[in-house]
Amino acid sequence: MTGHSKVLHGVPADSLIRLKPHKLGRHYHKVPIYIKESASKHPRIISDYFLRSFRINIELSRVEVHESRAEEPSQTYASAFGRVGFSIDRPLLAEILECYYGGTTSATGSLPPPNTSELRLSERLGKDVADMFARMVLGGQSLGHIEKYENAYEQVQWEYVAEFRYLSHVSEQQASLFLYLDHDLVDELTSRLSERPVAACNFDPLEQIKSLPLQMDCVVASLQMSLAEVLALRPGARQASA
Numbered sequence: 001m002t003g004h005s006k007v008l009h010g011v012p013a014d015s016l017i018r019l020k021p022h023k024l025g026r027h028y029h030k031v032p033i034y035i036k037e038s039a040s041k042h043p044r045i046i047s048d049y050f051l052r053s054f055r056i057n058i059e060l061s062r063v064e065v066h067e068s069r070a071e072e073p074s075q076t077y078a079s080a081f082g083r084v085g086f087s088i089d090r091p092l093l094a095e096i097l098e099c100y101y102g103g104t105t106s107a108t109g110s111l112p113p114p115n116t117s118e119l120r121l122s123e124r125l126g127k128d129v130a131d132m133f134a135r136m137v138l139g140g141q142s143l144g145h146i147e148k149y150e151n152a153y154e155q156v157q158w159e160y161v162a163e164f165r166y167l168s169h170v171s172e173q174q175a176s177l178f179l180y181l182d183h184d185l186v187d188e189l190t191s192r193l194s195e196r197p198v199a200a201c202n203f204d205p206l207e208q209i210k211s212l213p214l215q216m217d218c219v220v221a222s223l224q225m226s227l228a229e230v231l232a233l234r235p236g237a238r239q240a241s242a
Helices: 030-041 045-054 090-100 116-137 183-194 205-210 227-231
Strands: 058-066 075-079 082-088 158-168 174-182
Touching: 030 058, 030 116, 030 158, 030 183, 045 058, 045 090, 045 116, 075 116, 082 090, 082 116, 082 183, 090 116, 090 158, 090 174, 116 174, 158 183, 174 183
Parallel strands: none
Antiparallel strands: 058 158, 075 082, 082 174, 158 174
8 A cells, every 4th residue: 555644643443432323313323322221121031031941040149231341242033123133151051051951160260162942952052042132122012923044145234233141150260152233223223212202291290399308397386484483394294375
């Protein structure tokens, strides 16, 4: 490359913010916040699924939403709302498998080579977790029929990757599962966010004011007396009015 460079700063290229034209003027910036809020409202929805189905007790420790991830999802599914990808950290996947079949996890943390049981379990988890995630962010609505998506001629562009990080009460280790959202699914979210109704003011402001808590100090009577008269007071005594 010859000539003068047009880059006149020392900022690394990977730290620059890249504008995506299709996101301009839409509620894309609200999607990460909305996903985190939905997860905070339903912190046990996925954990209870693992406990009920695989007898493993995990606790949600944090939720992060990334705009990209270097690793591609291990499973990709197509639904009526769009495509969703799924990946899970292998230590967590192996631990789920061990708990399901009644085994114990390795104390050294070493894992055996991947096997077909892990692949089948990952496929099952992908469908179930993706549908639970959809119910969480789509107001209880399911993804409907989802099937494995395979297309060698198209590379899916993922708009966001939601990371759910869990702490295992068995191994006391933390691991994550990831849900990848394509532009169709994110568009569905943004359309729902833009259509969220504003709470209507269907109450009488005066009535609301009347219900405000108020502290009152009431003086029933006041009388000027000498100290001697006060000391002479007895229960039931009455002071004659002037």
